[in-house]
Amino acid sequence: MSTIESRETSAISGDAGLSLIELIIYILLSSLLLSAMAVVLVNSWSTQKDVASVTQATNRGQVIGSAIERAMRNALDFDVDDATGTELRVRTSLGGNLACQAFLLKDGDARFTTSSGALPTLASDWARWENGIAQYASTPFFVENGDVVTYTFDIETDSAPVRFSGEAAARSTATGVSSPCW
Template identity: 60%
Template sequence: MNHDSHRDAGVSLIELIVYVLLASIVVLTTAMILINSWNTQKDVTSVSEATNRGQSMGSTIERAMRNALDFEVSPDQQELRVRTSLTGSQQCQAFYLATGTSRLAQSSGLLPSTTTSWTVWNTGVKKNGATPFFVATGQHLVYTFDIETDSAPVRFSGEVSTRSTPTGVSSPCW
């Protein structure tokens, strides 16, 4: 019997270690790719959701302002109250933006005086640097806010002017 052919019949310990190391590298590489893909998908989803929420907020503010008969911005520039030409619960609308949250109030009559009783509208809202949330000039309003995401904040800014003839009458809203 030839002893050399007997040694070549199986896998040596060194070959087995090399195979295990190669398989481990392939598995680790695949796992890292999957983890990075999952994290990227999470970031993209977060940004998409923030974008949808911010666009909805901007659209609601702009609709109220386009139909404004009277409006006012609070001295701290975090609150906007609007009396609109719309009917029903949309006649009186108020928006409050603060770091971490936003609130919304709609009514056919007097709006609640304290924002804590208003409906929570969205979370993750924050200022865009030192820029105020609301700035009014005549019948023109500029709003600016960010919404936080799992990656970078999404910035929103818009300008809107009233289309209705302003009456300057805030009653029955405030």
Template identity: 50%
Template structure:
């Protein structure tokens, strides 16, 4: 007597199990790769944003000092800018020093007379753009500045030209 076919075909065969595990692993690896790339891209965007914010702070502080400058001088190397402003109090005397890897800022007239290497550190990670000096006094009596902040993603470049709004005087006025 012939029996009807057994119902043993209802489970997964060994080959079907291996194929389903392999497909699952491929999908999980693809998702993990997308998540890792997204995380890395987010970190790069965050780094560039932070560098942009730091650079804008440096630029705006320099520009504010220069717009209110009564007298300013730039060292021959183009790394130091000293400004006597029309502002009162602590903002009257300001100094900026940028070297590879950091910017320094002081508004203390006593500090301005000392070696500028002793000025307080202000913003890290600032570098020159090629061989261009950080600060250049133009023949018209304005200031050009340029620097970049290097990040893992890409350097963020800053430059600007700013002219004093006040009539230029002579001498540091006791600032340095």
């Protein structure tokens, strides 16, 4: 065998495959890369879950606020339970079942009822509307100030609670007559 042939043979045999050390290094690098990608994926899923929870809470809170404001805009008479600040009853200028409306917000729960006549006396008989309702600090859910009602509540989410606050005034001429609603 000549010198040229032996150099070619040794060069080819050195490149013929991976050594064990090279294989271990490639596996370690691949594992690190896959681990980093898994962490990013898990964080993305967690963030997506939080965003979806906040979005749903925002939509639910806007529905509650809109219903309260609509009832108050059309109010002929209304009453806030001053002792607890959790209940709002409204006699509206709207017809049919929307003539009498009542809202109950308490920790963990929102209830709502409508009627063309007398509202149910017990709030526990009202339909459960939403869950996850929470009081903001010690602020009452409803506060009456003249012909204006201010509402404040939080809705719990997977991350931070979403706060809702607003006020609504009666646009209709108040009659001061709560009958037949309560």
